[in-house]
Amino acid sequence: MAVLIKSETFNPASLQAAHESSLNTGSFGATATFIGSMRNVNEGDDVIGMMLEHYPGMTEKELEAIIEDARSQWPIDDALIVHRVGDIKPGEPIVLTAVWSAHRAAAFDACRFLMEALKSRAPFWKKETLKDGTHRWVERNTPGY
Amino acid sequence: MAVLIKSETFNPASLQAAHESSLNTGSFGATATFIGSMRNVNEGDDVIGMMLEHYPGMTEKELEAIIEDARSQWPIDDALIVHRVGDIKPGEPIVLTAVWSAHRAAAFDACRFLMEALKSRAPFWKKETLKDGTHRWVERNTPGY
């Protein structure tokens, strides 16, 4: 189980592989992964940059609690959450959630739970820079289900 | 949209990255991925090898139809299915399903749909080799939901 906050861009596949290398090959049969990345359009406007603010300390605490909640609900072998903070550019990854489990139902359910819980509980806020140079705080999430 | 049948072991992250390189960075915000890999235990027995038989021609046709079904149900940007055939060893990947979409709900839903549809419609069959050298056909799937 691991939570990483990254202030520079990251490679989701590399971090997933690095984490998986600590697991026993053959012990899990299902790996569900989600990557959220920055789109260059939001609510109809061209977006050229984003700043991700967070609440250091609370962020890590909430993400670790979310993983514990997932562990209490599903038989999962391991889980990884990586979240970006700071200034990011379109196309860069914002978040990675990965779950390893014996079977696929738990992996899918827990991976999606991590994302939904993160989006409602982990203190991150997005501020977009539009093409015309203006800034705006993102005020709501898209629906998760 | 792509379907790949692999007779040798494959690297899911590499194939996912190769496929993603054809997409426009920043056009999608959500990537949901599932990897099914071979466990070294099944139904309480140690498993040392597996042979994946398939029905060439029908396999590709069904997998392509499954992707089209997903496209008709969710607004997805792209999808990739990779499935292994032949003799495989514990820990090796069996299947990869990946979906790219603007938002996460469609990516999660469609990725899971690909897996469930594949497990009921795509003509693949698993034969396990147990530790004592005996072989057995896998007769049922674990529940997907």
Next chain:
Amino acid sequence: MTIRVKFFASLREQIINPSTEVDGSQAKTISDVWALATDEPMPAHVLCSVNLDHKDPGDPVADGDEVAFFPPITGG
């Protein structure tokens, strides 16, 4: 003309000396193809296809078709 017949996985191992071709003029349905190709009753839960499409045992067949029989699918 003939109908080609294929068996997969456990079914391929279980059915003894099945025909790989049957006379298309004698088979109206997939079940007829089974009866012409083997000496055994069709087991429960057998799946079948015609020309790479999933079908039911009562569905019709025609000269030149490829008919396949297989056990429940276990990929993924």
Next chain:
Amino acid sequence: MTIRVKFFASLREQIINPSTEVDGSQAKTISDVWALATDEPMPAHVLCSVNLDHKDPGDPVADGDEVAFFPPITGG
């Protein structure tokens, strides 16, 4: 002793000259902390935490706490 007060994101930009510390002896609830730290009414939908745990505005506070106010979360 004092209670430390933090504001995040759009709230940090909107609230003019908030206090970063308030007198703990004057605040019983999170709402009291808001009233001591700012001259503005608490907007609807503001979220709050005490010592890094999510809390409601009516929840109690104590000397030495860290209280934070922030808008709805938009990470992920």
